[in-house]
Amino acid sequence: MFFFDTSRATRKVETEIPESEWVARAMKGDEDAFVRLAAHYRPRIWSTASRFARTRPELEDLVQDLLVKLWRGLGSYRSDAPFEHWVMTVAVRGCYDFLRSNRRRRESETLVDPMERRDDRDPGDERARSRREAWETVSLLLERLEAKDRLVITLLDLEERGVRETAVLTGWTESNVKVRAHRARKKMREFFTELGLEP
Amino acid sequence: MNTNDPILDPLFAEARLHQPFGEPSSFGFETRLRAALAVATPGFTEIFASLSWRFAAASFPIALAAFVFLAMRHQHILPDGVGGIVTQWAGLLPLPI
Numbered sequence: 152m153f154f155f156d157t158s159r160a161t162r163k164v165e166t167e168i169p170e171s172e173w174v175a176r177a178m179k180g181d182e183d184a185f186v187r188l189a190a191h192y193r194p195r196i197w198s199t200a201s202r203f204a205r206t207r208p209e210l211e212d213l214v215q216d217l218l219v220k221l222w223r224g225l226g227s228y229r230s231d232a233p234f235e236h237w238v239m240t241v242a243v244r245g246c247y248d249f250l251r252s253n254r255r256r257r258e259s260e261t262l263v264d265p266m267e268r269r270d271d272r273d274p275g276d277e278r279a280r281s282r283r284e285a286w287e288t289v290s291l292l293l294e295r296l297e298a299k300d301r302l303v304i305t306l307l308d309l310e311e312r313g314v315r316e317t318a319v320l321t322g323w324t325e326s327n328v329k330v331r332a333h334r335a336r337k338k339m340r341e342f343f344t345e346l347g348l349e350p
Numbered sequence: 351m352n353t354n355d356p357i358l359d360p361l362f363a364e365a366r367l368h369q370p371f372g373e374p375s376s377f378g379f380e381t382r383l384r385a386a387l388a389v390a391t392p393g394f395t396e397i398f399a400s401l402s403w404r405f406a407a408a409s410f411p412i413a414l415a416a417f418v419f420l421a422m423r424h425q426h427i428l429p430d431g432v433g434g435i436v437t438q439w440a441g442l443l444p445l446p447i
Contacts, residue, residue: 182387186380197374207371214374218383219390285364308362336358343357 174234178225185225189218192235196242202305203246217245236319243306243320250298288348292339300335307332 170191176184197214204210221241228237289309293301306317307328314332318325353359 182384185387186383189383190376190379193374193379197371198369201369201371204371210371211374215382215386219386222387222390279368282364282368285361286368286370289361289365290370308358309366311366336353336355340355340357 170234171230174228174230177222178228185222188234189221192238193218195235195239199239199242199305199310200246200249202309203250203301213246213249216249217242220245240320240322243302244322247298247302247321250301254298291346291348292342295342296335296338300331300338303328303331304335304339 170188173184173188177188193214196217197210200213200217201210204213221238224241228234293304296304302321303317306312306320307314312320314325314328317323318328321328323331
């Protein structure tokens with residue numbers, strides 16, 4: 152008979168293990184360690200990926216695919232850089248691949264925002280509605296951009312990452328990021344006028 | 351990133367506060383992930399498919415050099431055209447051709 156709860160004791164010890172140890176274990180093929188890391192980074196990956204998916208099931212599949220990519224690519228991680236940087240680099244490049252591979256299909260679909268119905272139930276929440284409408288407008292403009300342009304605008308203007316960080320995440324040069332962002336914004340302004348939208 | 355754009359900056363400022371699909375649900379997350387990881391071991395075709403065109407471009411001259419080396423080693427002469435390649439290499443096959 153046990154005089155204390157061993158699972159609780161194990162959990163307490165596990166929380167004291169530094170992330171680098173979990174990463175090292177995952178790199179040796181420890182699935183439990185990877186699942187723990189995945190659970191930790193999933194909200195950040197979800198947040199970034201949600202800017203590229205059109206429906207919640209699509210977003211869930213995308214995040215799942217990105218986590219599998221991370222598991223497969225663990226061997227390429229070099230411990231001299233923070234693990235989070237590597238995770239987000241793989242995630243961002245995975246999102247870019249997703250955008251490219253789905254572009255043709257996306258052109259024939261209409262944008263559906265699942266938050267629309269949720270917000271409409273509470274008509275008093277003007278602030279939330281304003282944000283949703285802004286997101287719908289931005290999405291409409293982003294949908295008409297090339298995958299690279301959309302990625303750079305999402306990282307710079309929606310995720311508020313700097314030029315240097317965006318360059319690292321995408322693997323492009325800083326000047327390439329700046330030029331691409333400049334051109335993408337110009338195209339967005341043109342689309343904005345073409346569609347007859349009002350600021 | 352603020353660009354002083356009177357149209358896009360206010361839109362971005364509002365849009366970035368909107369989470370299009372809310373927060374991720376933790377229900378069934380671990381089960382789904384473990385199931386995906388169980389079948390995530392890449393096969394030969396997947397590894398081959400994941401190789402970039404740069405790799406293909408780099409390996410082509412190596413493969414060509416290896417072919418020439420093997421041809422010279424076995425036949426002491428380079429094959430002449432497709433017919434020559436077939437004739438030369440057919441002789442190496444353990445088949446009654």
